[in-house]
Amino acid sequence: MSRSTPDVLTVTGLRRSFGGVRAVDGVEFSIAPGEFVSIIGPNGSGKSTTVNLISGVLKPDAGAVLVHGTRIRPGRPEAAAAAGIARTFQNGRVFGNMTVRENVDVGLQPTLRAARPLRVLANVPVLKWISLLAELGVALAPTPAARAERRASAARIDAQLARFEERLAPRADHATYTLSYANRRRTEIARALAAEPGLLLLDEPAAGMNQTETAEIGRQLAALKAQGQTVLLVEHKMDLVHDLSDRVLVLDEGRIIAQGTPAEVLADPRVIEAYLGRSRAGGKVGADV
Structure with a gap:
């Protein structure tokens, strides 16, 4: 089917090895x-490695990632962020000594213009100090444009905190190390959403959550979907996958072995074999390479 606008994400021929192990082997999708x-996919199938390659955390041995x-x-994670990709991590990452509000504010950095007047120089090693000095100057003596940008940023932070209602909004000024595990995960999602990304990568956002917390995250992700947010989700909780996904990709040994609707994929004999074969051998769907 032809589309008038390009795909948000196109991945072609993506490969990555660790020593003698090929974790991602020719992955392609859009x-x-x-x-x-x-x-x-089963444990070790390459799910998180694929996300790390797309987000620039890892450099591929071959292949390409295209955004629009x-x-x-x-x-280059900064290049991925500048292209409109935001993500969360399999093992939640927040800045523990910073407040919830400050953590979410970090997610806005790729969108700042007035506060980072020479941002194009930040990626030039011999000139990046000029960019840092310019940012320092604006921080010490904000221009009208920088003040307006800061007010707009504050409103965007409040909107993301409100998304999680009583979970985060009343705790906006609490240090994140004082939060529950689930609220730290919510803070990470709010930070990723602050930049209003074109593509949101979620790496097991419900990992470690109980049934009630997982259901709540599911409702919030469903609301994002209804708003038109483009999402790539890595998840082993199949209820979430089934309820939220338009399409599912199944990885095994670094290759896509099946794709389709949730119902089609879960009935595919290759998928059943990949999961049941590993379960009988003592494996499980969960953490990834």
Whole structure:
């Protein structure tokens, strides 16, 4: 089916090895605007490695990642962020000594213009100090544009905290190390959403959550989907995958072995074999390489 706008994400021939282990082996797929796509697979199948390659945390051995048809520089998280990709991590990452509000504010950094007047120099090693001095100058003596940008940023932070209602909004000025595990995960999601990304990568956002917390995250992700947010989800809680996904990709040994609707994929004999074979051998769906 032809589309008038390019896919939000296109991945072609993605490969990455660790020593003698090929964790990702020729992965290719695309995600259309507003589509909610999930990646599932047995333990060690390459799910998180794929997300790390897309977000620039890892550099691929081969292949390309394109956002809206434009190739992004491999192995450069700042390039992925500038292209409109935001993410959460399998093992939640927040700044413990910073408040919830400050953590979410960090997510806005790729969107700042007035506060980072020479941001284009930040990626030039011999000139990045000029960019840092310019940012310091604006911080010490904000321009009218920088003050207006800060007010707009504060409103965006409040909107993300309100998304999680009583879970985060009343705790906006609490240090995140004082929060429950689930609220630290919510803070990480709010931080990723603050930049209003074109593509949101969620790496097991419900990991470690109980049934009630998982159901709550599911409702919030469903609301994001209804708003048209494009999402790539890595998850092993199959209820979430089934209820949220437009399409599911199944990885095994670094390759896509099946894709389709949740019902189609979960009935695929190759998927059943990949999961049941590993379960009988003592494996489980969960953490990934």
